[in-house]
Amino acid sequence: xxxxxxxxxIGIQNNxxxxxxxxxxxxxxxxxxxxxxxxxxxxxxxxxAGSMVGDYSLAQMISYYLLVSVVDALTAxxxxxxxxxxxxxxxxxxxxxxxxxxxxxxxxxxxxSGRLTYLAVAASPLALFILYFHKYFVLPADFTTxxxxxxxxxxxxxxxxxxxxxxxxxxxxxxxxxxxxxILFAFEYxxxxxxxxxxxxxxxxxxxxxxxxxxxxxxxxxxxYMGKTSGMDLFRGLLIQAAWTTAAxxxxxxxxxxxxxxxxxxxx
Amino acid sequence: xxxxxxxxLRIYAALWKNSVTREMIFKSNFLLWIVVELLWFGLQxxxxxxxxxxxxxxGSWTKWQVVMLIxxxxxxxxxFQAFFLINCxxxxxxxxxxxxxxLLLLPVNTRFVVSLRQVDLGGFVxxxxxxxxxxxxxxxxxxxxxxxHVLGFLGLCAAGILIHYSLMFLLASISFWTVxxxxxxxGYYNLFQIARxxxxxxxxxxxxxxxxxxxxxxxSNVPVRLLVNKLTxxxxxxxxxxxxxICFAVSEWGWRMSLRRYTSASS
Numbered sequence: 001x002x003x004x005x006x007x008x009x010i011g012i013q014n015n016x017x018x019x020x021x022x023x024x025x026x027x028x029x030x031x032x033x034x035x036x037x038x039x040x041x042x043x044x045x046x047x048x049a050g051s052m053v054g055d056y057s058l059a060q061m062i063s064y065y066l067l068v069s070v071v072d073a074l075t076a077x078x079x080x081x082x083x084x085x086x087x088x089x090x091x092x093x094x095x096x097x098x099x100x101x102x103x104x105x106x107x108x109x110x111x112x113s114g115r116l117t118y119l120a121v122a123a124s125p126l127a128l129f130i131l132y133f134h135k136y137f138v139l140p141a142d143f144t145t146x147x148x149x150x151x152x153x154x155x156x157x158x159x160x161x162x163x164x165x166x167x168x169x170x171x172x173x174x175x176x177x178x179x180x181x182x183i184l185f186a187f188e189y190x191x192x193x194x195x196x197x198x199x200x201x202x203x204x205x206x207x208x209x210x211x212x213x214x215x216x217x218x219x220x221x222x223x224x225y226m227g228k229t230s231g232m233d234l235f236r237g238l239l240i241q242a243a244w245t246t247a248a249x250x251x252x253x254x255x256x257x258x259x260x261x262x263x264x265x266x267x268x
Numbered sequence: 269x270x271x272x273x274x275x276x277l278r279i280y281a282a283l284w285k286n287s288v289t290r291e292m293i294f295k296s297n298f299l300l301w302i303v304v305e306l307l308w309f310g311l312q313x314x315x316x317x318x319x320x321x322x323x324x325x326x327g328s329w330t331k332w333q334v335v336m337l338i339x340x341x342x343x344x345x346x347x348f349q350a351f352f353l354i355n356c357x358x359x360x361x362x363x364x365x366x367x368x369x370x371l372l373l374l375p376v377n378t379r380f381v382v383s384l385r386q387v388d389l390g391g392f393v394x395x396x397x398x399x400x401x402x403x404x405x406x407x408x409x410x411x412x413x414x415x416x417h418v419l420g421f422l423g424l425c426a427a428g429i430l431i432h433y434s435l436m437f438l439l440a441s442i443s444f445w446t447v448x449x450x451x452x453x454x455g456y457y458n459l460f461q462i463a464r465x466x467x468x469x470x471x472x473x474x475x476x477x478x479x480x481x482x483x484x485x486x487x488s489n490v491p492v493r494l495l496v497n498k499l500t501x502x503x504x505x506x507x508x509x510x511x512x513x514i515c516f517a518v519s520e521w522g523w524r525m526s527l528r529r530y531t532s533a534s535s
Contacts, residue, residue, distance in 0.1 A: 028455035034474060035462045042469040043323045053322045179300040186307045195315050200322060 003101060004109050011113030019121050026073075026122040030129055033069055036195075037062055037133075054200035060226065062136040064197050067222045070130075072194075073122050075157035075218075077164040078114050080107060084168035085177045088259070097260070104165065104252060111161050141227050148234060152221035155241045160217055162248035169252070172259030187212075193219030199228065213244040279376060280384060287387040298390060305346070305394040312338050312464060313401070327468025333496050334466055336405040340495070341464035341488035343398030344425050348432040350391025355383050356436045357452070360443030366532050379523060383437065406495075413495055421495050424505070427512040428487035434515035435459075435482065437523065444526040463487045483511040 015022070044051055044058040053061065084107055087093050096103045130137050140146045167184055170177045189195065191214035198206050198219050209215055220237055223229040229237055291298050316338060320331040329337070359382060362368045371381050406413070413421070439452050462484040470478065470485065478485045490508040493499045 024452075024455055028458045031458050032461040035465055035470070038471075038474065039319070039326060039465055039469040042326050043319065046323055046325055046327075176294070176297050176300075179297065179304050182304045183307060186304070186311055190311050190314060195311075196318055201318060202321070 004105060007106055007109040008113045008116075011110040012117050015114055015117035019117070022118055022121040023125070026118075026125050029069070030125065033065055037065060040065075054197065055228075056197065056200065059136045060138070061197075062133060063138045063226065064222065066130055066133060066137055067225055068194060068218060069126065071153055071156065071218055071221055073119060073126060074115065074153055075160050077111065077160050078118065080111050080114065080161070081164040081168045081181050082178070083110075084165060085171035085181075088168070088171040088263070089175070093263070104256065107165060108161060115157070138226065140225050145224065145227065145230075148238070149221055149225040152224050152238060152241060155238070155245050156217055156221050159213065159241070159245045159248055162245065162252045163213070163217075166248060166252045166255050169255035169259050172255075172262050188214055188217055191215065192217040193222065197223075199223075210240075213248070216241040216244050276376070276380065279381075283385060284387055288389065290386075291389050301390050302393055305390070306397060309338075309342050309394070309397060309401075312342070326466050328498075329466040329468060332405045332408040333492070333498070336402055336409070336496055337466060337488060337492045338464050339398045339401035339405060340421075340425070340492045341398075341460075343395050343402065344428045344432070344488050344491070345460055345463070346391045346395035346398060347425070348391075348429045348436075350388050350395065351429075352383060352433045352436065353391075354386050354388050356433075356440040358386070359437075359440040360452075363443055363530065368530060369532055372530075378527070379520075383433070402495075409496060411496060417495060421491050424491035424494060424508060425488075427508050428491060430512040431483055431487050431515045434512075434519035438515075438519040441519075441522050441526040444529045459484050463489075479507065480511070483508070483515065486511055 040053075040061050041058065043053070044061075047053075050057075056064065093103060096106065140149060163184070164181075167181055168177065170180055174180070191198075191209050191212060193215065198209055198215055201209070216237075220229070220241060224234060224237075313335065316331070316334050319326070320334075324330065326334065362371065362382070372378055374381060436456055439456060442452070459482065462478055465485075467475070467479075467485045467489040475485065486504070486508045490499075490504045493504055499505070
């Protein structure tokens with residue numbers, strides 16, 4: 001176990017070298033978010049005072065986007081998938097085959113350290129931002145809701161990581177994986193609730209999305225926090241989320257085993 | 269003067285030939301990137317579709333006007349991408365590896381080679397999807413723009429592309445200071461997202477900043493305003509044209525400042 005703590009430690013130090021990069025990412029990332037909030041405000045104003053979109057008031061809509069950016073900061077995969085793909089392509093994984101270290105666990109430690117550093121850097125701009133909108137930022141109904149939200153967020157992080165890891169495994173078979181990563185990312189972006197809350201979609205479309213893992217990559221924890229998912233739906237959702245996470249884990253392990261058989265250590 | 273122009277055109281033709289050859293080596297990759305771009309374009313359109321499920325106007329912009337805006341914005345972005353984007357992002361690599369030395373030694377304007385070395389042919393293919401969406405939106409709006417309208421639109425698009433290029437090039441020049449500037453491209457993608465939003469949604473400091481400091485709200489809004497007869501004031505045109513000249517001048521100044529810092533890399 002100790003060796004993995006070392007990996008996290010090294011990962012954090014490595015990431016801190018690029019703290020400026022992280023800071024820029026956060027700041028630039030806030031721009032489209034602010035733009036989106038402006039667009040919504042204009043839409044609500046056009047509809048008249050006290051109007052609703054779906055079951056969202058303007059304040060709730062703004063909270064939604066603020067929460068999305070928080071959950072995203074906590075769980076999003078940064079450059080892990082590219083790095084894994086490069087490791088495979090350049091033959092860097094050969095050394096892991098010889099050492100008593102599990103590559104998936106190793107990458108997971110780096111993912112965790114990446115998130116920790118990102119949070120450390122992004123925390124202050126993000127906090128200032130939320131403070132600015134504080135009158136829109138709702139607190140969760142009670143501690144249990146907060147607890148379920150945190151659990152679901154942790155599962156989201158795992159799901160994000162395993163899915164990206166599996167995608168990166170494609171590098172064993174194809175030369176250029178970035179296109180595939182971008183295609184998946186496009187689906188994640190729209191179907192996970194990045195652009196708008198999923199329950200303002202027509203009912204049928206929303207229902208269909210729940211058959212994919214995407215809502216569980218972002219929308220689901222946010223909806224728990226906002227009290228849009230509760231009771232039986234909450235438990236059923238968590239079970240489904242856990243199932244997707246386990247499936248993604250299994251697929252990641254499977255893809256690695258198949259990949260290794262084909263692997264020929266190019267340039268290694 | 270004419271001789272110089274002729275010489276640069278010939279150099280550029282050679283660069284084109286090079287790029288075509290390069291693209292054709294990775295044909296399947298070339299096609300896959302087109303799929304990726306189409307997907308993201310569709311995603312933006314679906315966002316508008318969802319927004320307009322719940323309202324019928326954003327400011328005074330109606331649904332099909334915004335669709336026109338998204339199409340035009342895509343068109344502008346893709347043409348920018350075709351000519352300039354890779355070259356801007358490659359700049360940090362040129363500096364990191366010290367390959368910049370060779371370009372500085374060439375008997376041509378360095379900014380010219382650095383900016384136009386590679387052509388991304390996929391950009392032209394993707395630009396047509398933007399045009400197709402615009403054509404459809406025009407039909408829904410019962411617009412039949414005349415020749416002068418279209419010409420004016422294209423001219424304004426060129427000004428918008430100049431703004432995109434100048435800002436991106438300025439950002440890329442930062443890599444003379446911090447060598448790792450990968451976050452930069454990603455950062456600029458965020459700015460593109462503002463360019464396709466209807467300008468009337470914004471106000472206050474945000475609007476001032478993205479009109480006069482980083483003129484994203486002019487780049488595609490003004491050309492579309494011309495096309496859909498929404499130019500309520502000639503100031504829009506003046507602002508776009510003036511900002512494109514200013515941005516270019518600033519980027520040239522930044523480039524010269526940065527170049528002075530270049531010390532090559534240990535090779």
